[in-house]
Amino acid sequence: MFGSYTLMDLEQNKVVETQLVQSNEVRSSCHMEKEWLVRAVQSMEENNVAISQLITDRHLQVAKWVRENMPGTTHYIDVWHVAKGLKKKLVALSKEKECENIGGWIKSITNHLYWVPSSTPEGEDDNVKWEKWTSVYHHVQNIHVGHGDHYQQCEHGALDPNDRQKRWLRPGTRVVEKLEGIIHSRQMKKDIRMLSPQLQTSSLEAYHSTINHFAPKMNKFSYKGMQSRLILAALHFNENSKRTQATTKANQLRYKIAFPKQKKGDYTVKKVKTQNTYGYVDTLLEEVTSRVQFGEVPPLLSS
Structure with a gap:
């Protein structure tokens, strides 16, 4: 069983860090979320990235850890x-x-x-x-x-x-x-008193949908397979996170009506975005070709 944790820059709408943890690495499943956060924050610190504000859910262990270990960070709840x-x-x-x-x-x-x-x-x-x-x-x-x-x-x-x-x-x-x-x-x-005044984690929920596309929950993957799919999901999301609203041939903005399950029959109006792009695929292919050409083996493919 795996669990992933993501840090996202909500102002730029970009994934900046993703962590994958196996359930047997922690005492129980309720400790997984805190462990994800600890590893993600450590990774950010190793790359000299300071976190001034952090928005999370209401997880009590996370709140306590942030309070005790991140005194310079303002902690908000979504x-x-x-x-x-x-x-x-x-x-x-x-x-x-x-x-x-x-x-x-x-x-x-x-x-x-x-x-x-x-x-x-x-x-x-x-x-x-x-x-x-x-x-x-x-x-x-x-x-x-x-x-x-x-x-x-x-x-x-x-x-x-x-x-x-x-x-x-x-x-x-x-x-x-x-x-x-x-x-x-x-x-x-x-x-x-801890509610986030402006930024919310709705973009993170959209990213979770992207993860489900690259790593469907109905399928099982190895640790490295799952890790690779998380990275692909992040690359895809980051490239397409700022897509503009699509227009008709008459240059009118396009909208669609959706019926979210949680609204129980009620509808919501959504913007129709432009088509996804896949430039990151070309970049990956160039990188793999270069490494093979010079006899280098990508870290994720090594045994």
């Missing part, structure tokens, strides 16, 4: 991972007795979570983020002022009751009490 866990809790709550009305607010609450870090300037007091986040607990009860000392009222204007599509939740009801436990949980208080 909003999508927090939103995913939040949505699961809200969906579960909506299925409980007397809590059905929260179902109409799930999308709004998760969208609010994304807004909190993106609307808060870097370096701002953590209390601002927290009060922005907890303001949604008041908002769903039609309370729009008095959220806290740092964030006192909602930023939206006057609300037209004729435009209402969701029912306000009534204070003191069971659903409001349950929602308070989710919004004000200790885990959320830890996560909110």
Whole structure:
């Protein structure tokens, strides 16, 4: 069993480091992610590359290791991972007795979570983020002022009751009490202050799809075979990561409608990108030809 770990420059949208670890190299599978990160960071340090900001998921071992071993690095948590866990809790709550009305607010609450870090300037007091986040607990009860000392009222204007599509939740009801436990949980208080303000790891998820193309999970590969396929996936992704949007013959931008599984029947509009290029293949062929010509054996092909 293998596991791969990737470091990506999210501003440039480029893979900069990839690590492959076998499960028998660590004590258990839950230790694999931290081991991947340790090796990736060590590789970056050996190449004199400093990491000023790091965005990861909510893995507790990773957070502890970064805190103890990377004091000069600002550690952020990707909003999508927090939103995913939040949505699961809200969906579960909506299925409980007397809590059905929260179902109409799930999308709004998760969208609010994304807004909190993106609307808060870097370096701002953590209390601002927290009060922005907890303001949604008041908002769903039609309370729009008095959220806290740092964030006192909602930023939206006057609300037209004729435009209402969701029912306000009534204070003191069971659903409001349950929602308070989710919004004000200790885990959320830890996560909110660490949410990434701008950059997210959606590009990394796209890269994972590229890996699945070069190394399908249904097939088994040797360690060197898997390592080679990871490198090919990185080369392919980096060459095509900044493709522009495709246009029609009339020079109009092209879009398509997709139905992601996680949206459960709902759709999303996506940009159609230009065709992939494969210039890295020519570069690899030239390198292999050169090495064979001069009697050199590529490291990955040596026994």
